[in-house]
Amino acid sequence: MNQAAGGKSVWSRRALLRNLIVLTGAGVSSSLLKYGAGGIPEILGQAGAARGGRGAAAARGTRLIMLGTQGGPNVNLMRAETSNVVVADGQPYLVDCGYGAVRGLVEAGIPLPSVQNVFLTHLHDDHTVDLAALLSLKWTGGNNVPQPVAVYGPYGTKAMVDGAIAFFKANADIRIVDEGRSVRPEAVFAGHDLTAATVTEVFRDERVTVKAVENAHFPDRAKEKMPYRSFAYRFDTPDRSIVFSGDTPYSASLVELARGADYFVCEAMTLGSRQQFAGNAGGANGGGESIGRHVLETHSSTEDVGRMATEAKVKTVVLYHLVPGANRGNATDDIYISEVRKTFDGPVIVGRDQLRIPQD
Numbered sequence: 001m002n003q004a005a006g007g008k009s010v011w012s013r014r015a016l017l018r019n020l021i022v023l024t025g026a027g028v029s030s031s032l033l034k035y036g037a038g039g040i041p042e043i044l045g046q047a048g049a050a051r052g053g054r055g056a057a058a059a060r061g062t063r064l065i066m067l068g069t070q071g072g073p074n075v076n077l078m079r080a081e082t083s084n085v086v087v088a089d090g091q092p093y094l095v096d097c098g099y100g101a102v103r104g105l106v107e108a109g110i111p112l113p114s115v116q117n118v119f120l121t122h123l124h125d126d127h128t129v130d131l132a133a134l135l136s137l138k139w140t141g142g143n144n145v146p147q148p149v150a151v152y153g154p155y156g157t158k159a160m161v162d163g164a165i166a167f168f169k170a171n172a173d174i175r176i177v178d179e180g181r182s183v184r185p186e187a188v189f190a191g192h193d194l195t196a197a198t199v200t201e202v203f204r205d206e207r208v209t210v211k212a213v214e215n216a217h218f219p220d221r222a223k224e225k226m227p228y229r230s231f232a233y234r235f236d237t238p239d240r241s242i243v244f245s246g247d248t249p250y251s252a253s254l255v256e257l258a259r260g261a262d263y264f265v266c267e268a269m270t271l272g273s274r275q276q277f278a279g280n281a282g283g284a285n286g287g288g289e290s291i292g293r294h295v296l297e298t299h300s301s302t303e304d305v306g307r308m309a310t311e312a313k314v315k316t317v318v319l320y321h322l323v324p325g326a327n328r329g330n331a332t333d334d335i336y337i338s339e340v341r342k343t344f345d346g347p348v349i350v351g352r353d354q355l356r357i358p359q360d
């Protein structure tokens with residue numbers, strides 16, 4: 001059903017458009033001609049990009065844009081939490097949505113209304129916490145015709161999306177009454193629980209094919225006690241293949257998924273950082289011991305990254321989910337690179353927020 005066809009909503013929309021033109025002048029009206037019926041959100045998105053962003057992604061071909069490269073639940077002002085976008089022929093596919101992802105999209109020049117497919121590697125909050133903000137802002141910014149969004153991920157993703165919608169129910173109820181909106185969030189936003197015990201195609205459209213597989217982030221003893229799982233993803237387009245490790249230690253399934261990929265985007269922890277966590281694991285504090293053990297068992301050292309890259313024969317390694325990341329101490333880019341190159345001969349790129357691969 002085309003919600004814009006309703007009399008009152010069309011009037012409100014036209015009034016809003018008219019006001020926008022009055023307020024901002026001829027630039028907006030030419031944008032309206034360009035963007036047509038879905039104009040308001042696109043205009044607002046483009047305006048935001050023009051103020052602080054990098055401009056829209058390339059119209060043709062495939063590009064990786066890193067939005068957040070900090071490893072773990074660590075809010076800081078240098079790196080956002082984990083999030084990446086694959087842009088294929090101008091269409092964004094968001095992979096994880098940690099804190100800072102929404103601002104990162106704006107900075108990258110990607111209008112929020114254009115984000116219609118989201119893939120979650122797993123449901124730790126450093127990969128998901130901006131999802132409620134993203135959906136709420138998309139619904140509110142989407143005027144009467146918010147674009148649909150499908151969120152894909154392991155078990156619990158559907159419940160998380162339902163919870164995000166519950167989070168902004170009051171906002172939706174108020175605006176439905178007060179602004180004459182007619183599309184409820186649950187009509188356009190949906191979560192989908194995937195299973196991928198072995199390499200499995202989970203999504204396909206005219207631009208990309210997406211495969212997933214369970215990685216090794218959650219140890220077997222944890223999986224016995226819970227239904228939650230953790231994925232790696234592979235995006236194949238006509239011109240590129242990009243693999244995201246998600247969070248994981250060495251994983252034979254990830255090696256299989258990544259075979260021959262152009263870009264192996266892999267989480268990485270320096271050897272020095274691992275030694276620090278090993279120290280915590282042996283410490284007197286019970287909580288510290290558990291967290292230290294968790295970090296060591298469930299994440300990849302730089303040497304693990306190189307080993308998987310070599311076994312999978314990938315062309316280029318891109319490091320993300322960096323630990324220590326912002327709290328880098330002596331962990332310069334050269335340290336990450338030299339440690340990976342102990343076990344991998346090819347090119348290594350240390351990720352940073354807003355890095356575009358390839359560059360403009």
Ligand SMILES: [Zn+2]
Pocket residue numbers: 071072073082124126127247321
């Ligand atoms: Zn993480």
Ligand SMILES: [Zn+2]
Pocket residue numbers: 122124217247
């Ligand atoms: Zn995690």
